[in-house]
Amino acid sequence: MLMSGFGSALAPMNLTMAMLGALIGSLAGMIPGVGPTPAIAILMPLTTVLGPAQGTIMLAGIYYGAIYGGSTTAILLNIPAELQAVPVCLDGYPLAMKGRGGPALGIAAISSFVAGVLGLIGLVFFAPLLADQALKFGPAEYFSLMVLTLTVIVNLSGNSIVKGLIMGLGGYLCSMVGLGVASGHERFTFGVQPLSAGIEMVSVIIGLFAIAEVFHTFGERGVGARAPKIGSVYPGRSDLKEAAPAMLRGSIVGFLLGLLPGCSPAVSAFLSYDLEKKLSRNPGEFGQGALRGVAAPEAAGNSTCSAGFIPLFTLGIPSSPPLAILLAGLMIYGLQPGPTLFEGTGSFVWTIIASMFVGNVMLVVLHLPLVGIWVKLTEIPLRLLQPMILLLCVVGAYSVRNSMFDVLVALVFGVAGYFLKMGKWPLVPFILCFMLGPLTERSFIQSMSISNGSFSIFVENPIALTILIVAGVLFVTSLLLMRRTNLRLRNVQAAALE
């Protein structure tokens, strides 16, 4: 199946989409204020006119391209565009200041490639196994899975779990606008006729993640810093020998953590950095320009990203904000991520997986020679990009259903998203629950119908019970891991201020 996936992925159009997505993602990953989530959100309406495979290939390309791109500004400018790039700054920037920015960039790119490929190999073996088990799922199991997905909210809530839960509930609420799943009666329409068709997901995503982000960065000039001169970006043999063990360890750590629904790349990047420091014979060199300090977190973050596709494809659980948007993209194409994705549309899944292999190769070949151009592109003033992004968002929202009401929805959510971001309310729990709301409700109602209203169905069913227990354990583990990561972040910020 993988070989036929390669055959399909190497078709000219699919190859073009993979390259386009990877390059756009690289650029998006380098520009703070853009990043992979807004980039996927902005481009999603455009991909709806492509076929499901081409659109998903492009969106996935943006995701892993952004992982490559994020380390560039972290190393050269000490500006992490994404949270998982913060550990890379710790040693990457000191290396750049010592004139070793080129090898640092090279090691980061090679680490990303190695980790990406290892992660994808793991995806090839683990995903079908998990999908086979998941075929036994009934309504009770699906509902338990939705409860498990709520543990993801812990990692996506930032500093306040309560705010994350409120946002998640708000997402569920908005998903109920329209016709009820049980009886078909209108809910929450309040006499507004266009609302009877429900709220369009793309409009919500554009509003919350693109329009709100642009206004949130209103008045900012952009990167505003100049990168130091880069020499050769190809690391020497001794550099590779030094970094290789860290790359492999980071890849394994990142992959295992990425299997846990809800584990974000930032958590694995920090954990991997800490592990590398503990294992080092000379821990004092970390923070002063150790290549292993770049290799390990970069590999871990990338590996977690690849592994994150496993719970996404097999269980329909996204483990990071870009994957949550990608999940929305799959649903827009009429695909239901979860157990039936491999069963019913296996060729599609293997094409995506194969294109990710191809995309990783393309990135490591294209990224390094073009790094000078990438850095120049980050100097594009934000004030030039902002009106372009806003108009693209409006026209994009219109293009989904040729509906001005969808544009209004996008603008309203843009305003709401602006205030929510200012108040530090997490947005991803909202969109996650908005997407999963109908499935959660349907599963619950079906379970209650089967059991005549008894909750014992979730306890008597072994798979459902196991999932609920795992959800409880993951909830506590995620809380502890996030606290640890936030503490590390605060320490890093305090050290930077000194």
Next chain:
Amino acid sequence: MPSDHADNVSRRMPPDRIGGIIAMAMGAVALSESWRLYPLRMGTLVGDHIMPGAVGGFLVLLGLGLVIRADATAPRLRFPRGLAALRLCSSFGILFGYWYLMDRIGYVVSTFVVAVALFGLMSGYGWIKSLLYSVVLAASLGYLFMNLLNIPLPSGIISFD
């Protein structure tokens, strides 16, 4: 002074408390909708009333928790002030104007006008640059959507169908 008033307001009403109140209001709306749908149920826990009821209940509880535990000494939110605030609000207004105009006067004219306004007001470019960038942007977006992606956009005063 306006800034002192804003300080006093935020000391009396921390931002999280406002969020908690909004959450409780949303929860109340959800509960009332659940009550409206209850007679249409197929069972006590089977029907379109159950999810609004559960979500509404939790929203009220969590909102209340946030209202009670909101930190009155938390730093106030830093919204733009003065000219920056005016530019921000105007930019939002321009986008809503774009929504109103696009269907009435068509994509080409509305996009050009709105782009000039945004490049001038939001980005701070002069007239010549704003006009130039707007022509390029409107043409590029139109070409991308109508020609490359075959997505029709509203025609109006001027159209290139």
